[in-house]
Amino acid sequence: MSVEPILSVENLSVRIAGLHILQGVSFDVAPTGVTVLLGRNGVGKTTTLRAIVGLTPRNGEVRGTIRMGAQSLLARPTHRLVRGGLGYVPEDRCVFAGLTVAENLRLAERRGTTPAYDKVFALFPELDRRGRQRAGSLSGGQQQMLAIGRVLLNDNRLLLVDEPTKGLAPKVVTEVAEVLERVAESVPVLLVEQNLAVVRRLAKDAVVLSAGRVAWTGNAQDLLLETALTKSLLGVGSGEVPASARSESGLRAPQSRAKDGAA
Numbered sequence: 001m002s003v004e005p006i007l008s009v010e011n012l013s014v015r016i017a018g019l020h021i022l023q024g025v026s027f028d029v030a031p032t033g034v035t036v037l038l039g040r041n042g043v044g045k046t047t048t049l050r051a052i053v054g055l056t057p058r059n060g061e062v063r064g065t066i067r068m069g070a071q072s073l074l075a076r077p078t079h080r081l082v083r084g085g086l087g088y089v090p091e092d093r094c095v096f097a098g099l100t101v102a103e104n105l106r107l108a109e110r111r112g113t114t115p116a117y118d119k120v121f122a123l124f125p126e127l128d129r130r131g132r133q134r135a136g137s138l139s140g141g142q143q144q145m146l147a148i149g150r151v152l153l154n155d156n157r158l159l160l161v162d163e164p165t166k167g168l169a170p171k172v173v174t175e176v177a178e179v180l181e182r183v184a185e186s187v188p189v190l191l192v193e194q195n196l197a198v199v200r201r202l203a204k205d206a207v208v209l210s211a212g213r214v215a216w217t218g219n220a221q222d223l224l225l226e227t228a229l230t231k232s233l234l235g236v237g238s239g240e241v242p243a244s245a246r247s248e249s250g251l252r253a254p255q256s257r258a259k260d261g262a263a
């Protein structure tokens with residue numbers, strides 16, 4: 001990478017409960033745009049994000065180097081990392097179901113800063129309209145918007161977003177992808193995403209994990225053209241986007257980019 005990465009992971013090793021999940025993972029995240037972290041289920045994508053943000057379980061062991069700019073992140077407490085501009089949208093969304101939307105947002109405000117409600121409500125007008133609704137009664141898509149909006153209240157130097165479209169209807173997948181696209185114009189994103197149509201739309205760079213290591217890095221659009229590679233590394237051909245995702249989500253079908261001989 002010719003420009004300085006915003007995040008640099010070197011030789012990251014994570015063991016949890018006797019399992020050696022990450023066995024020397026190294027990759028960079030570009031200072032602009034979306035870098036996507038890919039790999040089959042259970043390969044360690046969430047474990048990677050959690051190690052970056054300091055949320056490895058207590059019975060886990062983390063080794064290696066993680067740097068954001070000149071700063072070393074390992075061994076720093078999560079609240080410090082977040083205050084330093086590392087935003088994390090976890091896989092399971094983690095909104096407070098019993099609290100209202102407005103209360104969920106208020107809890108995310110960082111002391112000593114001015115929360116960017118205008119920006120968040122411009123991206124997600126529904127969060128403004130549904131301020132008094134209990135978060136537990138929101139749809140999956142609305143909860144995802146709340147989980148992302150909450151992080152965007154504060155200034156971030158880098159966002160980590162874990163499978164934001166998982167389990168969502170195709171129309172909502174498109175909405176989430178549109179929001180992430182706009183967000184990534186101003187802050188770099190490390191995104192875990194299984195929906196290859198979303199990857200195609202958003203990602204500039206790709207990192208693929210396999211068997212505890214990095215199996216491939218490079219241009220995300222190049223990776224998606226390599227059907228044999230995506231099949232062996234991800235278990236799917238890049239052309240295998242469900243018809244529903246093509247027609248309803250408005251996302252470009254991968255076949256439209258396939259060049260001769262790629263399949």
Ligand SMILES: Nc1ncnc2c1ncn2[C@@H]1O[C@H](COP(=O)(O)OP(=O)(O)O)[C@@H](O)[C@H]1O
Nearest residue numbers: 016017021040041042043044045046047048057
């Ligand atoms: N807290 C934990 N205790 C035991 N095993 C775990 C824990 N967290 C993750 N694992 C295991 O580590 C592997 C990687 O998990 P994960 O990072 O969640 O994968 P991915 O996000 O790529 O689907 C899986 O085999 C999972 O069962």
Ligand SMILES: [Mg+2]
Nearest residue numbers: 045046047091
């Ligand atoms: Mg995961």
